Amino acid sequence: MRQAERAIFDLRRGLPILVRDNGSTTLVQAVEGLDDKALTELRTLSGSAPRLVLSSHRMAALGIADASAPLAITLSPLPDSQQLREFACMRGAHLPANARQAVADKASQAAIRLLSRAQLVPAAIACAVAPAQAERIAAEVSRGNLLAVDADTALELCASGPGALTRISEARVPLAEAENSRFVLFREADGIHEHVAIVIGNPAEWPLDVPVRLHSSCPHRRSLRQPALRLWRAAAPWRRGDQRPGRRHPALPVAGRTRHRPGQQAARLRAAG
Known part of the structure; x- marks a missing residue:
């Protein structure tokens, strides 16, 4: 549980975290405060294309009313950080016609819950860690440069309600x-x-x-x-x-x-x- 609590502070600081779920690993970072340099570094570190993860409430505001859970959106070409923030919180924004949507996996849903707990805009960039990057990611975690948390632990923390x-x-x-x-x-x-x-x-x-x-x-x-x-x-x-x-x-x-x-x-x- 302590790792999940620390993950909240890293997200508030604008740092990526690693979310694990049944052998899969995903790098996630808050859209709020994201810049182009951080977006490029996240993509390079993970070795995969980023996806934008938005809450069901935000999807409803974007015109997708039947979303009952956070959705992961694949955008091609990938917008810059400013456009991603517009998709995340600007009134009147619209997703591109070629945007592909799917229900977010558990790791991405845990990221949205952590962002809400951290009082940030519930929008994340998620990158699945490619097999070729697994050793580098493990090294970053072991050196203390990257915090790893289990998705189930994060969800448990967010469901626990306010603390004493x-x-x-x-x-x-x-x-x-x-x-x-x-x-x-x-x-x-x-x-x-x-x-x-x-x-x-x-x-x-x-x-x-x-x-x-x-x-x-x-x-x-x-x-x-x-x-x-x-x-x-x-x-x-x-x-x-x-x-x-x-x-x-x-x-x-x-x-x-x-x-x-x-x-x-x-x-x-x-x-x-």
Whole structure:
């Protein structure tokens, strides 16, 4: 499982990884951040023609609505890296008429799941390792220049859900209408996902604790402040002690989700068409 977790970080760094499945080996690399030099190196190292692997959601945006799994697309001639990125996430893009599509193998499907877990655009370049390149690939793995992971292990990691949260730090951050406020930072075990809890008031004085989650992939001062202030204003009867039977009070704890990649939500919306 540790190898799969490390593979996520290599993909985020723009490095290729080797995915193994029942004796077959495939080199995969994220389309996001790919340049022509890296594309050429990947093709040379594998000794085979690259294929573009896209999620079923992206295929639907490209007009292929019946795809229920990621598809591997063979393009001839192979486009440059910029065109590949357009196929992966640009609105209004269309595949060439001569593009050949097939259901992606397990290694390529594992790559798409890892990319999603890494908060990258779920699009990969996959190259099956040719027999003539097997020794060179093995040497790269043994020297630590290339990370290898089993497809089943990668899929298991991606299906395991979010990791345990660790409380990292907290600080007092006064808001305009809620001076007694604190921001608490939590981080998941994968080191990628982070969560922020906004705590208004003194928890020891809360008669009722009803948490509310607010999601944002690009939090900033306004997106964090305004929901908290709306809750604070709505809670005026609660603060005055107006607790009539059956009355529902808004929650004061406000939880939001942050991520290391602020543009990820926009990229996912583009990928979805």
